[in-house]
Amino acid sequence: MNNFLRINMSKQKISNKACPKKYKFIGGRLLTSTLIAEEVPPEVPPFSEKNKLIIAPGSLGGTSAPSAGRLSIGSKSPLTKGIKESNAGGVLANKLSRLGYKAVIIEGKAEENRWYILKIAEEKVRLISTDKIENIIGVDNYQSCKILQKKFGKENGFMLIGPGGERKLPIATCAVTDRDGFPSRQAARGGLGAVMGSKGLKAVVVDDSNTSKINYKNKAEFQAMSKEWAQELVKNKKSLTKYGTAILVNAMNEVGGLATKNFSQGTFSGAKNLSGERLAEIQEKRNGKATHSCMPGCVIRCSNIFHDEGGEFLTASLEFETITLLGSNLGIDNLDLIAEIDRFCDGFGIDTMDFGGALAVAMENDYLSFGDEKALRDTLEEVQKATLMGKLLTQGVKTTGKVLGVDRVPEVKGQGISAYDPRALKGTGVTYATSPMGSDHTAGNCLPGREGFTEEGKRNIEPQKAEGKIVLSREMQIMSAMCDALGICLFIGTSYITAKKTAKLMTALYDKNFSPQDMLNFGRKTIATELEFNKKAGIGKFQNRLPNFFRKEKLPNSGLTWNIEPRRLQDIFVEL
């Protein structure tokens, strides 16, 4: 697990070398952000040949640690114009680790309108032109993925971009295949698919057959600990295991923090129709799956497989954030329609969150109407046909708001706010405002009752109150970054327990002893590196703020407003 694979798209050159010693133990987001900070000048335009796209499994990638197969993708983002990491489940991370790669570094740019596939296998790494592969450019990810699977073998792992990435849309995703071979796992945020597209890279195919370069220092101990932890997780994560992330629909509606009608309400009358419980009920009838593991080695199984009314596979997975931003936030309570749009977005290769957010902004401005299902379906055709409105919406929340001249534009640092209303979930609001990633719940989600940072485990008491939320968000951001560096899923627990357990696993894996503080320092180092890059890219503490309307407008049911002192948001990382 020690090699850097460098692919220079300008020169069509491939280099495969042992990584410098200093990178030996780091991975995931810590590695992608470190390499971007070291190798990409902060002021380069995101589609410059000087920008890079870094693909990295976490430090525990490829091992038997539970839920450790997250794939980090890092770059300078065309959406936030800052440093970005977006991670996804699926099968690719483990395959890269097994082949011995710490990172795949995509550099330079192919000639315009030339597309390549990067095929990585034990015996050879090569760039293959798509010229002789029919129907692979300009088509839905599900369709092109099938063609790739036919050509290279379904047992491989795939990461690809759809028309969104080809068109360099700033909300374009990188899709990663799941265990069933569907390109359903999206590294969705920040337009990294557009960077991949700018480089002329259509897909990465990873073949790890008959290989494993994972060398445990103490394999038996590692496996015993992994097994024990997995068993604990099965016991403790029952609600997620039963209903997936959609369990949050009812929960957030009760807290009054369910993004509704472009964040004008915190509760939605149709919430029940969108709930995890309803989703499970429907899918049981249709032979879908209310729970499903998105990557090998996951016992939490928060994902789902959504079948249509005819009982056929429609999409996977319908997450809480997608359900909210394509549902309640648009005044829509029809899960089937949401699933249809989700499938469209996954196929087209765009972020459901920033696209959904843009739709809500357009509804704010009378171009569309909240709850109008027909009009919403029509917008998909507009995107497909690249009408003016279709093009605008696929620029994401910020540009849509700017061009339409809307005042209520829920974005931070260029990225659309995800599904949680920050007035009702203040800790998550602090994360939105302050994360170097732009507004991103995965950067430090402070859900009600979520455990905190200290060994004793602080709790997010009274999530609607401002008190204590700066500290809570900072802690959650550090622990989320720690998980992202290790390649483990956030649902394992962004907690001190995770720091303790992973320190032991790291010690059993590598030729070094790790303490829980070492694990937390992975998180701290990640954030510090990103803040420094962003500062040089012109994104500093004065951009640590939420849009004004959250401060001015009360949530109608609860009367809550956004009331965290601006100065405290600016100074959150003075101590890190």
Place this chain on the structure above:
Amino acid sequence: MNNFLRINMSKQKISNKACPKKYKFIGGRLLTSTLIAEEVPPEVPPFSEKNKLIIAPGSLGGTSAPSAGRLSIGSKSPLTKGIKESNAGGVLANKLSRLGYKAVIIEGKAEENRWYILKIAEEKVRLISTDKIENIIGVDNYQSCKILQKKFGKENGFMLIGPGGERKLPIATCAVTDRDGFPSRQAARGGLGAVMGSKGLKAVVVDDSNTSKINYKNKAEFQAMSKEWAQELVKNKKSLTKYGTAILVNAMNEVGGLATKNFSQGTFSGAKNLSGERLAEIQEKRNGKATHSCMPGCVIRCSNIFHDEGGEFLTASLEFETITLLGSNLGIDNLDLIAEIDRFCDGFGIDTMDFGGALAVAMENDYLSFGDEKALRDTLEEVQKATLMGKLLTQGVKTTGKVLGVDRVPEVKGQGISAYDPRALKGTGVTYATSPMGSDHTAGNCLPGREGFTEEGKRNIEPQKAEGKIVLSREMQIMSAMCDALGICLFIGTSYITAKKTAKLMTALYDKNFSPQDMLNFGRKTIATELEFNKKAGIGKFQNRLPNFFRKEKLPNSGLTWNIEPRRLQDIFVEL
């Protein structure tokens, strides 16, 4: 000439204080950029209450020096996201100087949807709500200016924003009244009108009746030198004096550098119909004026007054850049139509260059067609009615190109390229690529035959060749910034002669001796300050580049391409 007038729009507070000593001799762009760099955190969003709008006459403002009445307006730009100065002629600068103001500093932000007029007079400075003034918001600048003149007196100077600034469009201008009382002089570039709009400031009215605070150290000597220089200028600037800037249409067409059909050609078959000679011929018949001085004390008179076919005033002034970007670059050879669009833009308060550039980009993409006069007229209605396309076009070249997905987008650092094709005028191309202002011909235009930097006067020999253009552009940028600091028009001569003459004038005006090098150092200091701000705002040397198509596509007639080494553009200011 020593006071800073600070207007806090949030608190509705006015402070009028002597400026700190260190600012005593500096003015214009040097002062606006210095104050922005010192007082505005580089990473704040342009519409933040922390951004400021600085209005400053030059160091020679209000004096009898020839053409020294330029008004600098500075801020962090919503278009380039960097530091910006845009200057205009008109009557305001001299009036501010005569009232003793070095700078008017607009801080904070008024409450949303509240609009104010800043009235500056000897006896009192006050903010007046527009609530009781009918028909002033949402209407054409010409209309609202008339209302202001009726209320405050036509003898005052006015600076105002139109619907463009009210809507915070990133290409909104600040309009300044000329000697005839028309709001025809535009500080056009970089969307400073939108910053003014974001602060809730609709207009500035300056009444300097019975006042002059200009204290010459040696008035007789100053006036004698001014007179002598003015006489020389009359002798040497004959072509400008006869035809204004439109003289450049034929000249640039001959060099093959006339922006044509979205910079796809360097020559235009209809150029003759757009020429200065033709303009003079038409206006003679219609009782317009082919030459006209835009500010008091100008003997060059490069401006014009354009009458319509009925002999009525239509617009002032039709400059070369407007004629090109609304004419040849759109495939239009109809001066009357161009004048009509110019009048629309001046009234609406948007930059003819970035709007024209955006129209060309839309024509590139089949939304409009080159040369289609009817469609072009219709777009004005689209802007007026704020249709989706109207809204998009008024975002300027860059956003229009991004949303429409056009490859050939002529912009640098977010700002549309003006009328000169950089392949045929390489020195100006270097300025486009490297100026901290974004692509702006006024930052260092290297016209054929234009004098250079040294005492001997280098000349721009072979403007189409790459050789020597880095040095030439740097010199022209320094000398242009020098002129901008002094408040003198660039047509006085961006040359060492100007440095010599203005040093003597400054010495006769102020209590200090100035050398020509001191004058040039004003220019150097301006650029250095701006580069430092931009670096912190994330705009660095890697953004010193022209769009790729200039490198790849040959100009069809001449075969010229853009062939200046990227590294040399990045390093142009290593020596400054």
